Amino acid sequence: MEASDARVVYVHGNGNKVREDLLKSQWDTALFGADMGAATRMAYWAPLRYPAPLSDAGEDPIDGGPGGPVGFEAPDAPAAEPPDAFIARTLAEARLDATLGGAEGLVPSAPGATGDPAEAEAALGEWLRDMTYLGDTLAEGESANTVPGSDAGLEALPLPRAARTAVFRLLVEHTFKDVHGYFFGGAGPAMREVFTRALDAVAVPDGGALVVLSHSLGTIIAYEALRERPRDVDLLVTVGSPLAITEIRDILLQPPAVPAGVAAWCNASDPRDLVALDHTLRPEYAPVELVTDHLVTNDSGNHHGIREYLSTRPVRDPVRAVFDGLASGQTQ
Template structure:
């Protein structure tokens, strides 16, 4: 019997709107991308969301305080894919500079540059590395959700700092719960190339590699997204014990705020890219086919 499918999302840095609203917006962005890029009208798929902003912030973002709400893209038809990315992006300019810094930091274990970046720009991630209670609570939410759907085919999509949490959890679960499997891990806007992050992983889990409980891993990065400054991860993370490596894909995150300013890091933009739609649509198609079969049985 075919296993049911589930898409599980986990958000990244900074405060968020209320959990129910954020959940609806992620699902709406995924559905919009499938409809526009894959031509599947009103796609049906099961979705669950790991929300952890409440562990760091006293109250969620209010409607007035949220300057980046979900809004459908204008127009119709497919959205731009990675082949439409500019030949030279911010990341293309910055990545070689950071790569030199990264090499020194990894070799020496002294991560002054990354410490400054994390503490002053990505303070949630800094607290995640520094505060054990916060770390434990965040991880436990993802562990609980993965275990709740262990009988399903799981596509886990982790945005920004969510990718750090997902990697830690999966490497831990491969030891503590080795029968649990994730069919596809998708990281988007990932900071997994930062030397500080890699050194933390190595200290806790050993050599960097794809977790053994992951059957596929795709990493999506926009060339203007400085959080994912290193872009490709396949050279940093070795294949797992059965030879599964990371597939890196450049995408175009076309998200714009209501005032028209672009934000190439925004989750909704990644969730609507043609590259992500092609990965998630089989889960929606299977769900849609299962509903149709049930209706005609």
């Protein structure tokens, strides 16, 4: 890829990670096919929560590698797990009546929810089936539409509220420990400061462009930091984001809205990604014409892996377009 005056700030998601320079290089390679050097920077907040990084050869369990929490990784599963197998495994490993007790006090019961674990599990099973078969249809050809404010052409049906609340509690219990720390454990300001420092350290040349690309909890960190301290961002990209989840929107520092200064927002999720749960930001984050939601295929073990997200066209193409556009302009 030709050099340009574009700069990218990455924000990683839940869980411990490999060392900062290696993590940045992994994201670069998945997105661009090569290490991008000083053109990209990682907002690396993992040391705030973990005393030492994963080993260089370590697999990130939150990204679907071995050793992940029950219900969110498949150590012996093939890359393309059959839909029925994914549904059966998820339901078997995430029995709502047995696993949700530890997070009971974190999220208020949803209005209208019966509290019946069997009902919630049945609703989750039906929703998973819809989402899994939708995920298979996406594998035949993802939307290449990256026009800000346009629809991806496919929309995931929302998870029924009783089941969504139950699954959210499960997520907090098993994979959202850092989300709990962010919102309720006092870690939020320090995490946002890591991102803000990364932005401050990026020198975007005159006529250049700034891209912010975030994953999972990183999407919350980037979003709230940009709401607190607006910056001119040419493209905000969120993948595997929980920002559309009602229970997350209810505890944001400010009401949902596109951060001031953000010119375009591209959001992408796999319909089977339980961390995303709700997949469309446009209805809640105004002005809606700046937001594009995409459903993509992520065939990592838990359908949440960052490298798989970065290799999808609706994520890769708009970022590369920023770089290619600037590089093209410089050579004219």
